[in-house]
Amino acid sequence: MSAETCMACGSSRFSVDPISSERFCLVRCAGCGLAFTNPKPSAEELEKHYSQAYYGPENIKFLPVLEKILDWITKRRARWINKKIRPHSRVLEIGCGRGLLLEALSHLGHECHGTERSNLAATRAQRIVEIKIYTDPFEQYELPENYFDVVILWHVLEHLENPVLTLTHVSNLLRPRGVLIIEVPNLSSLQARLTGKHWFHLDIQRHLYHFTAKGLTTLLENCGFQIMKMTTFSWEQCPFGALQSFLNGLGLRPQTFYKLLKREVSLRFSSKLFHYSLAGGFFLPSVLLAGLESLAGRGGVIRVTTQKQFA
Numbered sequence: 673m674s675a676e677t678c679m680a681c682g683s684s685r686f687s688v689d690p691i692s693s694e695r696f697c698l699v700r701c702a703g704c705g706l707a708f709t710n711p712k713p714s715a716e717e718l719e720k721h722y723s724q725a726y727y728g729p730e731n732i733k734f735l736p737v738l739e740k741i742l743d744w745i746t747k748r749r750a751r752w753i754n755k756k757i758r759p760h761s762r763v764l765e766i767g768c769g770r771g772l773l774l775e776a777l778s779h780l781g782h783e784c785h786g787t788e789r790s791n792l793a794a795t796r797a798q799r800i801v802e803i804k805i806y807t808d809p810f811e812q813y814e815l816p817e818n819y820f821d822v823v824i825l826w827h828v829l830e831h832l833e834n835p836v837l838t839l840t841h842v843s844n845l846l847r848p849r850g851v852l853i854i855e856v857p858n859l860s861s862l863q864a865r866l867t868g869k870h871w872f873h874l875d876i877q878r879h880l881y882h883f884t885a886k887g888l889t890t891l892l893e894n895c896g897f898q899i900m901k902m903t904t905f906s907w908e909q910c911p912f913g914a915l916q917s918f919l920n921g922l923g924l925r926p927q928t929f930y931k932l933l934k935r936e937v938s939l940r941f942s943s944k945l946f947h948y949s950l951a952g953g954f955f956l957p958s959v960l961l962a963g964l965e966s967l968a969g970r971g972g973v974i975r976v977t978t979q980k981q982f983a
């Protein structure tokens with residue numbers, strides 16, 4: 673998206689969103705609500721924000737008990753995807769990180785390929801012999817056209833510099849009627865509206881684009897995809913997103929509880945107890961908000977299943 677026209681709907685009317693930090697602001701399309709971070713973070717800034725701390729030491733991101741839960745959630749997601757595709761499908765995940773999802777899909781009998789630009793994140797995935805990992809920008813690889821049965825972009829599209837270019841490339845790689853599965857944070861969710869600049873999933877330093885259901889739908893249709901299903905709830909993302917957003921809104925140092933779970937900060941026992949107690953107090957309200965907003969079709973994420981249309 674340039675400042676002149678929206679990459680999704682082509683509108684040239686924009687507004688600066690009240691969600692703003694000192695360094696960045698959101699520029700929002702008046703036509704479809706899709707927004708972008710302005711100014712765009714420099715390459716040096718982006719590199720700083722994708723450090724070892726972001727991916728976790730030794731490629732282990734969270735506390736051991738959370739890693740177990742994440743593992744269970746990932747295998748559940750793999751089974752969900754498995755139901756949508758044919759046996760022995762060719763799967764490509766763009767931004768596959770540690771390769772957890774691809775590993776689970778390969779165990780279900782699929783041929784798995786993944787791209788991951790961060791060598792830090794790809795270390796683990798590269799050790800999984802069943803998965804082919806590409807660490808250069810995937811547009812540079814000469815993968816065969818119409819090859820893949822399914823392409824997955826899981827919390828990745830918002831990080832990309834040129835989503836239109838990537839989606840166009842994905843369209844070339846997918847076979848006709850191939851499936852594209854995307855999940856992104858939902859800028860039009862109630863939790864985003866209620867907590868504004870404190871919203872956990874805003875992550876304005878790393879997310880270059882911020883999607884609404886209308887904006888994402890328009891973008892995907894323009895890139896040759898037909899929307900099959902769209903939902904706005906994720907157990908993995910929505911309750912925690914609401915919880916950390918509430919905690920951020922209390923004026924505590926942003927994302928401290930999340931960083932504790934990631935072992936990214938070390939605090940005194942009393943301070944840890946304080947943060948865990950607060951999180952415990954906000955747990956039920958957060959689950960409640962995540963459930964209610966999703967019932968209203970305005971949950972914290974947009975999960976969309978699409979199919980490549982015939983030319």
Ligand SMILES: [Zn+2]
Pocket residue numbers: 678679680681682683701702703704705706887
């Ligand atoms: Zn627009």
